[in-house]
Amino acid sequence: MSAPTDTDVVAVVTGLAAAAQKASRGLATLTTAQKDAVLLAAAAAIDAAADVILAANAEDVDRAEAAGTEAALIDRLRLTPERIGGITGGLRQVAALPDPVGQVVSGKTLPNGLDLRQIRVPLGVVGFVYEARPNVTVDGFGIAFKSGNAVLLRGSSSAASSNAALVDVLRGVLSDNAVSADAVALLPSESRDSVTALIQARGLVDVVIPRGGAGLISAVVRDATVPTIETGTGNCHVYVHADADIDIATRIVLNAKTRRPSVCNTVESVLVDKAIAADALAPLTSALQAQGVVIHGDEPGMEPATEEDWHREYLSLDIAVKVVDGLDEAIDHIDTYGTGHTEAIITRSLQAAQEFTARVDAAAVMVNASTAFTDGEQFGFGAEIGISTQKLHARGPMGLTELTSTKWLVWGDGQVRPA
């Protein structure tokens, strides 16, 4: 099959978006029980179709292997019966979560008798742009559907067969449950054109959430005319304050760097206060080096650091270490190089902790805790669609509530507004 031309892709994406918008109107009035029944039916249908899904996934994996894709990426792409169990378990978990739609956020009766309520409603049509892992296809559907939204999924071309098989099952379940199948659709993934068409489908798509590398996210933000939510760029810091407990500092930095180096809440730079550097640097660096972490910095025995290192989101067993002259320099450094994800201070000083948490501007600011805790599951959301690093609409881990908007209901008995 040859790749469609730009115009073809735009027409396809716009058509799917218009159908999704129409479908979204029906979703908004489904009851929680109706939505949960669909989610459980989807889990059962995916379990039942495991063979078909695994066969489709094998096509993706074969193609990736033939193309010489690196083993780590192929592992992310690969489905197994166990991973399918994880996917359907996720759907059942979302079914069990509280439904944000219909929650009354605020309300009052005005002096003229008008009854005012602000209630949660779905956003409408949500677009997800994401990479490799096929489980995101089902997770994205589950979270969007539970919060009453239609969803347009733009996965990576490497997972095209797996995603198509999964979305086929989901659309079938919707039809079987008297819900428009257009509430979920997979966009073409042959080229970036479908991303461009999605982020410019103004009036049809209510928000696009890109999950992926910095390149994808900045391209989406630059070219989008529909609102977007930036996710997951994390140049996170741990500041080891003059009054830090060095054992705690070492344990936290080690955990925040080595637990899963490739995720966005990993610490990338450690700022060590000059006042404690003589005591803290040796245990900290030797603990990191013992775990195979390469240390970039200006101190003896480190890889010489350049300006670039303070900006780097390594996402690997690398870390930058800088000695700073007090809290002000630490905060200046974070203001300059941080991405507003997660910033932590290690200290026994209440005053330092209060000042750090008040002055540092990030989605999560931590005291004596590992940056690895910035995570929807850890925060108790039950499901996470990404971690917002912007300030508008949602900041930090996003769950079901972050996929809703509100509307004002105003009930009266004939009130008019005086001149």
Next chain:
Amino acid sequence: MSAPTDTDVVAVVTGLAAAAQKASRGLATLTTAQKDAVLLAAAAAIDAAADVILAANAEDVDRAEAAGTEAALIDRLRLTPERIGGITGGLRQVAALPDPVGQVVSGKTLPNGLDLRQIRVPLGVVGFVYEARPNVTVDGFGIAFKSGNAVLLRGSSSAASSNAALVDVLRGVLSDNAVSADAVALLPSESRDSVTALIQARGLVDVVIPRGGAGLISAVVRDATVPTIETGTGNCHVYVHADADIDIATRIVLNAKTRRPSVCNTVESVLVDKAIAADALAPLTSALQAQGVVIHGDEPGMEPATEEDWHREYLSLDIAVKVVDGLDEAIDHIDTYGTGHTEAIITRSLQAAQEFTARVDAAAVMVNASTAFTDGEQFGFGAEIGISTQKLHARGPMGLTELTSTKWLVWGDGQVRPA
């Protein structure tokens, strides 16, 4: 003075934005008492500088008159001692409002002992783009400052002298109160280039809110790389249901159209149910015509309507009237032509009211009430910076809270995340 070149304007705007961002860091940690003191001092300083401000305003008015500007626009531009009193009264009112910054939105202690709090914080740097009225300059500063934000003001060139005089006073007050004067700045208004520079100052500006005509708003949304909030496009409908009280319908339509035809919550189309049209049309149209309203529609005695009329936001003593065949057609019409601002049903049927409010997707959905009630002051916000017609971040009237974001504070005593 010749208009600066593009590059000059970009440099000026970027410089002011960078200074505002620096200033915003200090604003975030001001106490409510400190902010209120500045707001009250600003009110006093504007009162004291009334002569200077009126003289500057006279320059703007003279220039507008010399250019043959229409009287209504000149009236919007003109300041009087009374209007200056209104401006400073507004500042005092904002000082008296509760401060959203620091509010705890949610929180809990996790099983591992981590203490989690989600608190309100300022957005950071807010840009306002607006037209003619110089009072918006001070209102915008007041609301932004109370919510802890630095603000970049891009008013219209017709009010350039008035705005410059007002912002001079505000910057002086900030300096006198040991707050960075860069927390408020007036952008050049000679050309649209400064708007473009503002909406593309990514990394420096956190949100831009355009207030103005549809042309301005769509240009901002199209070219922006910083997040924006769409405001104020209101193609609002009143649906007169089969079971409506005709007196109430007439009173509400009349109020919603004639109270202030030029504002965004004005009703622009009336949908009359076929089942009640024979009884309702005559009193409705004669009441409107008695107030000088021109009726566009397909019925006898109306100006013939075209497709364009259903889209029109007249903002004048014009209204479109359409006979619809039941609730479904009314909602379809609203889905097709509405702008998501305010939609109302007039009915005595609980079932119709429930269905209309559940299915119609707009910032405000009303039952037996005038669309004119969609307004921050009416909703009890105390101050309003615009009415959002988008679903992300804020929907409907925006007050102080809508100019905030949140951050997560996580306090621990050495917790690390298990593998």
